[in-house]
Amino acid sequence: MRHKLLKAFCCVLTFLLVCTGRSLYAQVIDSTPTTNPLILIQDSAKLAQAAKPAKKIRFYDxxxxxxxxxxxxxxxxxxxxxxxxxxxxxxxxxxxxxxxxxxxxxxxxxxxxxxxxxxxxxxxxxxxxxxxxxxxxxxxxxxxxxxxxxxxxxxxxxxxxxxxxxxxxxxxxxxxxxKGFDVSPDLTMHVRPTLSQMAFTNGPALSLVFDVGKKKRDLVRARF
CATH class of the missing domain: 1.10.287 (Helix Hairpins)
Structure with a gap:
């Protein structure tokens, strides 16, 4: 009889240890950050770029x-x-x-x-x-x-x-x-097709649009 009780007590203890281990493992997984590493790199790059002092541009009349x-x-x-x-x-x-x-x-x-x-x-x-x-x-x-x-x-x-x-x-x-125009190396030009305004009068037409603006800096992609 005593042997049976000891065996049942060991089974219950083993069951409790297994459940406790699973809950601890689930908590460890939930506590790990789910943020994309690429987003962290982008945010750090933005913060570093924002920390740089803005260059003063002199105005010429x-x-x-x-x-x-x-x-x-x-x-x-x-x-x-x-x-x-x-x-x-x-x-x-x-x-x-x-x-x-x-x-x-x-x-x-x-x-x-x-x-x-x-x-x-x-x-x-x-x-x-x-x-x-x-x-x-x-x-x-x-x-x-x-x-x-x-x-x-x-x-x-x-x-x-x-x-x-x-x-x-x-x-x-x-x-x-x-002097007021931006001629820095960050400028870039994009060519994209768009619907021409003449399409409403003379029929379908296609035109090219040139967009000149700041060049987006490429972020470093890394694998973790």
Missing amino acids: PGKAALRSAILPGLGQIYNRKYWKVPIVYGALGTTAGIFIFNLQWYRRTRYAFNAVSDTNGQYPNVHPDLQYFVDNKDGQTLSYLRDQYRRDIDYSAVFFLIFWGLNVVDAAVDAHL
Whole structure:
């Protein structure tokens, strides 16, 4: 009798141990995180990206840049921090200004020599040596042609000087305006087909849409 009771007690104890082990195993499984590891990687990447300090973008006013270049050439390029353009601006303006001064000087010399050809009172004694030959030979026709030629060159050089000045202003304004556009390496372009608006009037049509925006960074996929 005692042996039977001991055997029944062992069976009941074994049954209780088995049930307790299953409940403990179920609790361990339920306590393990069910979150997808990829989601954890994405969240950590977002947190790391958000922790980075935002880069300050300086705003460039096209109106200020244009006004500064209009007052003083190259000042708008300095405002836009495009210092390498300043020598180009002054090189173009300096060249046209030098041509203008050169033509103006020779226009005055040829006009003076032309007046000396018809002078009989000696009022034009100091003729330029390069033009003295024409004065001595009374070649007023050649002097008149040279005078008119230099006069046209003065006009052309003045026009080109004003054109380069205007281009200097336009360059400063456009450059300041383009400073606001995002030209970082994160930009990307996607091409996708879509239904054209003309389909409602002229029948079915297909068009391509170009989407330009920030490039989504690829997250590292890992297996656990």
